[in-house]
Amino acid sequence: MSLSTKFGDRRGQLAAAVTVVLLLVGGGLMVRALTSPSSPPQPPSEQAIPVAQQTSGSAADATGSSTPPAATSQGGPTFGTILEPSAPVALAIPSIGVRTKGVVKLGLDKNGKLKAPTDFAKAGWYAAGPTPGEFGPAVIGAHVDSKSGPAVFYRLGALKKGAEVSVTREDGSTAHFTVDRVARYSKDNFPTATVYGDTKGRAELRLITCGGAFDHSTGHYVDNIVAFAHLTG
Amino acid sequence: MRTTTKIATVALGSAALLPFLGAGIAQAADGNTMATLRPVVLNGVKANGTAMVTVKGNRIDVTMAATGLLADSPHAAHIHFGADARHECPKASDDAKGDGTINTTDGGPAYGPIVVSLTKTGDTSPKSGLAVDRFDTAPGGKLSYERGSINVSSDVAQAITEGKAVVVVHGVDHNDNGKYDGATKSDLDPSLPTEATDPAICGALSAAPAGGMDTGAGGTSTPDNEGLLLLGGGLLLAAAGTGAFTARKARNRA
Known part of the structure; x- marks a missing residue:
């Protein structure tokens, strides 16, 4: 047959x-x-809403500024752990496999926008802001991918609350941060005050990379992924 | 007569336009600004901190946190701005008298006069610049300050958002004896020792970065792998369907 x-x-x-x-x-x-490399992980959307700050500052906000918080009258304000200013030199986030040496300084472009590191293999920090470990929000940014594959913050969207972030600093000390939340925001509606605003006397850290869809007409991703962390030691 | 009317009309027209022009010029951009407070050169204070100023029209919200200041002593704190100042913290070369310290007069060319007094209560105008009973006393050397809705002029609001204003916290214990004293009197108020008014920590306010960051080149975004997987899987399912059809045909023939 x-x-x-x-x-x-x-x-x-x-x-x-x-x-x-x-x-x-x-x-x-x-x-x-x-x-081929898979698309970078994205954080769950519900984390975009900030959890209430767990310091006494929020209570003072609610009652108005006419009555100073009682904490300032005796014994001094209760700050969390604070380190002397010192520039970052290395970054490690064990839970998502980030380990990078040589943190470059980042400045603003002519439109006031924070420039990204030119090197896809390096993280950068906003040098006009606080150093990681001192008061206020220190900002470290890195690329999610290059044209050919994953970059330093490829897995930032998979970072979980409670994860540890270590920043080695110029003075030889290491600032240990704990992640509070990871959120994704449209670049068109970026929450500047939340990311760069007051931290109620805490030393905090912001890790920023790109997320969402890739817009081929602009050559950029449409969203940012931001991880919020605070100093714990 | 006709000419006069014309002139009057033009003058009136211009006058009517003025408020709009004025509004356009005076309109300060709202925004978040921040200053990292660092020890003033020569004055040897081992303190540092961060100041945040949020501008909303002609109102500002201010927060400051600092450590390492002389404990339990009033620390006058101000926002300084002068149109002809350098909009920065003093340099060692600002020590005009060459006495090895920077006093308030030495600081002038760098950051200009007081425009806002960061008092805890009451008046916040330059008049309260030395209202020592209304400034934070830094218990334990730690300063924590928060005050909302401080009224400022349009010029000051604009200077802050344009990065031309400087936050200065005063009070330097030069002789390390735990209090403000010494024979040298303050340039601002001869009833106070210069230790009480010398600038301790300082930082120029600058606008927070605008918007997000462009941190990706798209190398892992395309092709859309989930889409490819779905499409590939779908085609394989279809293959199973046509394969079954083929097999049935073949069976029927046999």
């Missing part, structure tokens, strides 16, 4: 040919999808 008799029917032949093509194309697509 030859193949031509077995598949003598035209519709049968056609179906056989279609089957082969579908198997080849479908299998090929799956192989390509599985071998």
Whole structure:
């Protein structure tokens, strides 16, 4: 019995040919999808809403500024852990496999926007702001990917609350931060006050990278992923 | 007569336009600004801190946190701005008298006069610049300050958002005896020792970065791998369908 008799029917032949093509194309697509780098992880959307600050400052906000908080009258304000100013030199986030040496200084472009590191393999810090470990929000940014593959903050969107972030500093000390939350924001509606605003006397850290969809017309991602952390030691 | 009317009309027209022009010029951009407070050169105070000023029209909200100041002593704190100042913290070369310290007069060319007094209560105008009973006393050397809705002029609001204003916290215990004293009197108020008014920590306010960051080149965003997986899987399912059809045909023939 030859193949031509077995598949003598035209519709049968056609179906056989279609089957082969579908198997080849479908299998090929799956192989390509599985071998090329996958899209970077994104944080769950509910974390975009900030949790209430756990310091006494929020109570003072509610009652108004006419009555100074009682804490300032005796014994001094209760600040969390605070370190002397010192520039960052290395960054480690064990839970997402980040370990990078040489943190570059970042400035603003002519539109007042924070420039990203030119090196896809390096993290950068906003040098006009606080250093990681002193009062206020220190800001470290890094790329999620280069044109060819993952970069330093590729897995930032997978960072979880409670994870540890260590920043080694110029003076030899290490600032240990604990992640409070990770959120994704549209760049068009970036929460400047939340990211760069007052931290109620705490030393805090912001880790920024890109997220969301990639806009091929601009060559940029449309969202930012921001991890919020505070100094714990 | 006709000419006069014309002139009057033009003058009136211009006058009517003026408020709009004025509004346009005086309109200060709202925004978040921040200063990292660092020891003033030569004065040897081992303190540092951060100040945040949020500008909303002609009102500002101010927060400051600092450590390492002379404990339990009033620390006058101000926002300084002068149109002809350098809008920065003093340099060693500002020590005009060459006495090895920076006093308030030495600081003038760098950051200009007081424009806002960061008092805890009451008046916040330059008049309260030395209202020592209304400034934070830094218990334990730690200063924590928060005050909202301070009225400022349009010029001052604009100077702050444009990065031309400087936050200065005063009070330097030069002789390390735990209090303000010494024979040298303050340039601002001869009833106070210069230790009480010498600038301790200082930082120029600058606007927070605008918007987000461009931190990706898209190398892992395309192709959309989930889409590819779905499409590939779909085609394989279809192949199973046509394969079954083929097999049935073949069985029927047999």
